[in-house]
Every structure is written in C-alpha cells, then in structure tokens.
Amino acid sequence: MKRLLQIEFIKLWNNRSSKLLIMAYFALLTSIALVAAIKFDIGPIKFHLAEQGIFNFPYIWHFNTFVTAFFKLFLAIVIVSMMSNEYSNKTIKQNLIDGLSKKEFVLSKFLTVISFSFISTVFVFVVSMILGLIYSDYNEVSIIFSDLEFLVAFFVKLIGFFSFCLFLGVLVKRSAFALGFLILWQVFEGFARGMMRWKFFDSETTDAVMGFFPLNSMYNLIKEPFSRLGAVQSVANQIGEKIDLNYHVHWYEILIVLVWTWVFVYLSYALLKKRDL
Amino acid sequence: METILTVSNITKKFGGLTAVKDLSFTIEKGNVYGILGPNGSGKSTTLGIVLNVVNPTNGSFSWFDGTTSTHDALKKVGAIIERPNFYPYMSALQNLKLVCKIKEVSEDKIQDKLELVGLWDRRHSKFRTYSLGMKQRLAIASALLNDPEILILDEPTNGLDPQGIHQIRQIIKKIASEGTTILLASHLLDEVEKVCSHVVILRKGEKLYSGSVDTMMASYGYLELKTEQSQKLISFLTDDPRFGNIEEENGMITVVLNEKMNASELNELLYKNDIVLSHLVLRKESLEEQFLTLTKTRSN
Numbered sequence A: 001m002k003r004l005l006q007i008e009f010i011k012l013w014n015n016r017s018s019k020l021l022i023m024a025y026f027a028l029l030t031s032i033a034l035v036a037a038i039k040f041d042i043g044p045i046k047f048h049l050a051e052q053g054i055f056n057f058p059y060i061w062h063f064n065t066f067v068t069a070f071f072k073l074f075l076a077i078v079i080v081s082m083m084s085n086e087y088s089n090k091t092i093k094q095n096l097i098d099g100l101s102k103k104e105f106v107l108s109k110f111l112t113v114i115s116f117s118f119i120s121t122v123f124v125f126v127v128s129m130i131l132g133l134i135y136s137d138y139n140e141v142s143i144i145f146s147d148l149e150f151l152v153a154f155f156v157k158l159i160g161f162f163s164f165c166l167f168l169g170v171l172v173k174r175s176a177f178a179l180g181f182l183i184l185w186q187v188f189e190g191f192a193r194g195m196m197r198w199k200f201f202d203s204e205t206t207d208a209v210m211g212f213f214p215l216n217s218m219y220n221l222i223k224e225p226f227s228r229l230g231a232v233q234s235v236a237n238q239i240g241e242k243i244d245l246n247y248h249v250h251w252y253e254i255l256i257v258l259v260w261t262w263v264f265v266y267l268s269y270a271l272l273k274k275r276d277l
Numbered sequence B: 001m002e003t004i005l006t007v008s009n010i011t012k013k014f015g016g017l018t019a020v021k022d023l024s025f026t027i028e029k030g031n032v033y034g035i036l037g038p039n040g041s042g043k044s045t046t047l048g049i050v051l052n053v054v055n056p057t058n059g060s061f062s063w064f065d066g067t068t069s070t071h072d073a074l075k076k077v078g079a080i081i082e083r084p085n086f087y088p089y090m091s092a093l094q095n096l097k098l099v100c101k102i103k104e105v106s107e108d109k110i111q112d113k114l115e116l117v118g119l120w121d122r123r124h125s126k127f128r129t130y131s132l133g134m135k136q137r138l139a140i141a142s143a144l145l146n147d148p149e150i151l152i153l154d155e156p157t158n159g160l161d162p163q164g165i166h167q168i169r170q171i172i173k174k175i176a177s178e179g180t181t182i183l184l185a186s187h188l189l190d191e192v193e194k195v196c197s198h199v200v201i202l203r204k205g206e207k208l209y210s211g212s213v214d215t216m217m218a219s220y221g222y223l224e225l226k227t228e229q230s231q232k233l234i235s236f237l238t239d240d241p242r243f244g245n246i247e248e249e250n251g252m253i254t255v256v257l258n259e260k261m262n263a264s265e266l267n268e269l270l271y272k273n274d275i276v277l278s279h280l281v282l283r284k285e286s287l288e289e290q291f292l293t294l295t296k297t298r299s300n
Helices: A002-013 A016-037 A059-088 A091-097 A102-135 A149-172 A175-200 A203-210 A214-221 A230-238 A251-274 B043-050 B070-076 B092-103 B109-116 B132-144 B162-177 B189-195 B230-239 B263-272 B287-299
Strands: A039-042 A045-048 B003-014 B017-028 B032-036 B058-063 B077-081 B150-154 B181-186 B198-203 B206-212 B222-227 B243-249 B252-257 B277-283
Touching: A002 A016, A002 A059, A002 A102, A002 B092, A016 A059, A016 A102, A059 A091, A059 A102, A059 A149, A059 A175, A091 A102, A091 B070, A091 B077, A102 A149, A102 A251, A149 A175, A149 A214, A149 A251, A175 A203, A175 A214, A214 A251, B003 B043, B017 B043, B017 B058, B017 B181, B017 B206, B032 B043, B032 B189, B043 B058, B043 B077, B043 B150, B043 B181, B058 B070, B070 B077, B077 B132, B092 B109, B092 B132, B109 B132, B132 B150, B132 B162, B162 B181, B162 B189, B181 B189, B189 B287, B198 B287, B206 B287, B222 B230, B230 B243, B230 B252, B263 B277
Parallel strands: B032 B181, B032 B198, B077 B150, B150 B181
Antiparallel strands: A039 A045, B003 B017, B003 B058, B198 B206, B222 B252, B222 B277, B243 B252
C-alpha cells in the first residue's frame, strides 16, 4: 500500500500544475479563516461576521464543512487529469508492462483519493478548531466535540466525489472532456429533477428519488447551514416564516455515497480490465 | 533448457479482423529470438498480449514455470514497445526512480544503466526535451533496470536516423553477449539476421515458421558463375547430382548447391574439364530471400 502511494506521489509531485493546484486547494481550505476578518465599521453600523455566531461550536463544524466542500473542484481537476494523463501519455501501458497489475493501478489512484480526502478532513478539523477556540461563545469540551458527524460526512463526500472524477478520467480518457462530462452530469441531474417534479412525483418523493443520484446524494450529506444561523432564523420569524429543516447527517445518506464510491471504483477497474491498450 | 515464455494457441480478434491466429511458440533461456513479419502481421499484438496490455480472445500464455502471476513475472522482464512512454514533465532520473518503485528494485542501478546508454549527463533534463533516439535509449535503460531475464524489443530502431540505429544495435549486441535472452520484433530482416539465433515468422497473424535461423537457412548456398563456354558448363552441371536448380540470366549462371562444396574445389574440377571461368562467387542465401520464398510459397 505504501508502495502504491509512493508511486502516485512521484507522479503527482513532479508535475508542476498538479503541485500548484494541490497547494492552491489547501491554501483555500485555510482561507476560510479569512471570513473571520470580515468586519464593517461604518459609523454607527458595526458588523463583524465572526461575532454573528458562525464560529460557535458545534455550528462551526456544519458551516465549515459545507463551505470548504466547494473547493473540492480544484482537486477534481488534479484527479481527473492524473487519470486521463496516463492515457494521453500512454504511461499506463508502460506501467502495466513494468509489472504493475491493473488492480494495483486503480488501487494506487483510489488510495490517493482517500489520502486527499483524509488530509482535507484533518485540515478542516484543525482550522475549524482554531477558529472556534478563538471566536466561539461556548467552549465546553462536550459542546466542542458534539456534531462531529459533519466531518465524517465531509470525508465521505470527498471520497465519493473524487471517485466519480476518477471514473470519468478512465471513461473519457481526456481531462478536459471528463470535466465537461462532470458538468454535463450535474446539468442532467438538475434536468432529471425537473422532469420528475413536473411529470411524476410531488416535491417530497422527488427529493427522495433524487437522493439516489450520485452528485445529489453527495450534496445531501451536508445540508446548507445558513438557515440555521441565529440571525437568519430571527429574520424569518419576524416575517412569519418558520424554517424547519432537518440538518442532521443520516446513515443511509452516507451508505448511498459509499455504494456509489464502490460502483465508480469497480467500474474503473472493470473498464481498464476490458480495454486493450 | 529453461523455458521463459510459453504461448499456446493465442487468437486475437479486433472486431472482424483476426490479428493473431492460433499462435503457439516457446522461448528458451539464453537465445536471441526474432519475430519477423511484414507490417500488420500481428507482431505487436502478440507482444502486447504477453505483456498484459492486450486481452487475448482465445488461448493462454505463461511466464517462466507458470506459477507466478503475469504482473509479478513482468517485474523480471524488460520491455520496450513501439514508442517510449514516459512522463514528459519528469526528468530521466525521476522517471527511472518511478520504474524502480513499480518493479520493486533498488535505485542503485540507475547510474549504471544510464551510463550504458550514454544518458547520464542528461539525467536531469525533462523527458519531453529528448530527441527520439534519446527517448529510445532511455527506454532501454529503463527496461534493463531490473537486470531482466528477458528483454523484449518491438521495432527498437523504428524512426531513428542511421546513427541512432547503429547505437541501438550496438547496445542490443552488448546485452545479447552478456547472455540475456532477447525477443526482438522487427520487419527489418537484416536487423534480425544480424543479432538473432532463432526466428518466428508471422504473416497475417499466422505462424509460418519457428526455429533456429541456421535450420531455416539450411541450404549450402549458391554459386554465381560466368564463362565463355556457357552451354558446356550447363550440361556439365546438369549431369552432376551435386548441383541443383540452374538458372541463366544475362550470361550469369546461378546454380544451387546440393551438398557442401567450396569455390576452389569447383574451380579445380571445372578447369580439369576444360571450362575456364571468368567469374566465380559462392553466396549464402540471405534471410530476406528465405523469408520471401517462405511467405511466397505459403501464399500459393
């Protein structure tokens, strides 16, 4: 396993654009801390975002995992190209001839995906922890370590998404087209939702069915946190709306994403095995 | 004899096209093999199959004694097929380190092998800055990193300039002289003739011949003769059972030998029979002629 990771590390780290994107990604993960610096101080109006409760434990776990998950697109580019470049450089052929089995090849990519997801999760954990310790109104240990399931969801979400990218890289063999396909798929899921809502089901059934689509199931893992914010809730109360959402991470949502992950990795392997290079 | 590779009844179809048809052969340790055949005769496909990058439609192959899995066996094989494929953004050194990781061998040999192919001075240059000849040489260095039991080369001199071709051939000869088993696919007959001891000849995916080069060229050669007394010579040769097929073209008489005879022996014999020669050459048939006869006779 260590060998497979080392192989992938050599390939990635010696590629300047991959290196740059990886570093940019982790810089962006850290940059969430900059939100704390947003501060308006215009005469009588004083607004400091960090004071609005977004960095309160345990809400911060929810908020930070939701926001930082958007940065995964940067890493998606790296992952799609690390797969499709093997095809365009024909190095996959050379790797196999040199004695890497097809299974090991896919495994080395998947292990990289797991590593990226794991490091990202640790990163988000550390950054959130620091921000929380500085700005949170509640600092009891039991509160700090509650709601950590958002980090698990974040981890699973990244693994699922990157496995999808991996599979697209194998399927399409060209990075630009694979990324295009990813966008196309997103559009397709939106289209499917629209059609279902219009022709077949009511809103709730549509949501339930959409929960089984790959990208939608990944999105469902961490619901949007904004309506949970105290300020937003009080505004809603004033205009007579009651926001009642279920924010929690559900076990079946995690299961769906894990099943998709398995499907993508298995399909990548099956595709590779079937193809002549 | 230790067997390195056994190929049994391999067939590969690409859609309706049969690239390789029921092909079987074995590779023994210590020999230099050539796979010969015109373009599109299934050479590369055959090599692709035994190297685990092309799936055979039918048939099987086994490396060494057949107990190791193909990808583990390939760690003891060095192979270069068609174009050298490396990571363009990595230097020669980085690329070779990666190959070491894949083959699970130590990195000590890198310097040795790069010096062997004359690339040690350019070890830090990125692969994409290399010329085709340098790329091909790097591929050889990479294939030799594990001191392979067998070296597989597919058209190693394709697309190179004469100097590059010469360099590659020198390297191959050097490796062969060290006792490494080599399997060389080529459509260049003189290339195979110069280095190989055994040949497998393919045409349209079918095996026409497999065996040693010597057995294939088992003839005693032929003579080219010229004389003023053509008629006399021809009748003399026809009467002697030691001579085979006789042809005359532009005053040049070509006669095939049925048994071993050297030129001076013949000269003496003819002189005693009052035939004076103005031209006498004993020639061995080249692999090319053998190859052409073989492919021609089978096509009829």
